[in-house]
Amino acid sequence: MKRAGDTRWGSHYGTLVSVISMFESIVDVLDFIVEDGLNSEQRGEAFNLLVLIQSFDFIFSLHLMKVILGITNELSIVLQRKENDIVNAMQLVKLVKYRIQTLRNEGWDELLNEVCLFCEKQNIIFPSMDENFQMKGRSRRKVHQVTNLYHYKVEFFYVILDLQLQELNNSFSQSSMELLICIACLSLNNAFSAFDKEKLLRLAQFYPSDFSSIEPTVLDNQLSTYILGMRSSDEFSMLNGIGALAEKLVLKNKSMVYPLVYLLVKLALILPVTTASVERGFSAMKIVKNRLRNRMGDQLLNDSLVTYIEKSVFDGIVNEAIMQRIQNMKNRREQL
Incomplete structure (x- = not known):
């Protein structure tokens, strides 16, 4: 499946x-x-x-x-x-x-x-x-x-x-489902109607290396002030998506006022990017390392996957620039 x-x-x-x-x-x-x-x-x-x-x-x-x-x-x-x-x-x-x-x-x-x-x-x-x-x-x-x-x-x-x-x-898994449900509490829809302070505090517990032992207590107070400020602000009520929320928090210097809340927002944005990258990697692997190339070594596979997954980046690199870089590397080796 x-x-x-x-x-x-x-x-x-x-x-x-x-x-x-x-x-x-x-x-x-x-x-x-x-x-x-x-x-x-x-x-x-x-x-x-x-x-x-x-x-x-x-x-x-x-x-x-x-x-x-x-x-x-x-x-x-x-x-x-x-x-x-x-x-x-x-x-x-x-x-x-x-x-x-x-x-x-x-x-x-x-x-x-x-x-x-x-x-x-x-x-x-x-x-x-x-x-x-x-x-x-x-x-x-x-x-x-x-x-x-x-x-x-x-x-x-x-x-x-x-x-x-x-x-x-x-x-x-049970933990990943709980994590996603906690992240959903950051949603801006319907005047932050999904906001749940207890679940957001639980979200912080998923990242123990990012929050010290005393910061959850500080976060508790920040969240209470944060939601009051967000619901009373017309600027934030018009936003759509957590990405837009992060941008607006930085633009209005709210990321400095609510640093721990902003950290939660950043962690919520990182998760789908990481998941999508893994999914793209597995999908690309099936294409790059197929039945006819099943003896491909790890290094060549890694290089091929990077090129395939990030093809939009490599499309902007002209062949002449690659050839020039190879030549420069050869020249440096000869000098050494």
Whole structure:
């Protein structure tokens, strides 16, 4: 699963629903290409696709992913909005985790029945769940024999759902969810209606190296004065976003008046940047170090990732400047 938060997953869910609803038409098109394709390569590719999509494995996977993406669809969309309601988003995370866990515990029979009905409608062979599972391309003597029920329920259904839960738990641990909810208390919306002094004091506890042992007490008083000043100021009521709040605090020298509150604002701004950088790094790694370049060394990988991730910066550097820098480095080495 992707991190559950990519808007593309919303479109993927719609695509899966369309594939299922248009399955007969897709089969008809592939049948036509197999019979009347432009060349043997096209006809062979269509035949292979036809065999694949009419297999039970494909149908089972299709329906399972439709259910999973249906559960995570709203969360994926919400997390990609520029202006997030963090509190509601975190509540949605909890609901998604609960629904996936419920699906794991209680959803097998319903899913299997749905797949069975679809296979009957499309004349696709539905294997007996009591028979031994046959893995294609391997000798029966070399494979540990398990029933179809065990394979599809334990090795497939449970494993996929456990991976979804693990991904959600890794991305949204209890501490990270609490951290985000605390940060949401800095929101300026509706005259700072989300302000909660206790949660902001809790936010400071997440950064013990930035706050000394006595500063939380000072912060407590600062927050009380800060919120009174913010709610009584028309200048701050018109702002949108924590970034704008930080700029205005500096512009009006409020960062000097409320230094510890301003520190909280800065820490809140750093968090999404750090998270986004990590996400960009993992996404770029899949592109840079692909199947054909899987033996790439760490140094080359690091250099390639920096170049790829920061391509907007490197686009502004002309080749002549790079060549000149290389030449200067060579000259210095020769002088040494």
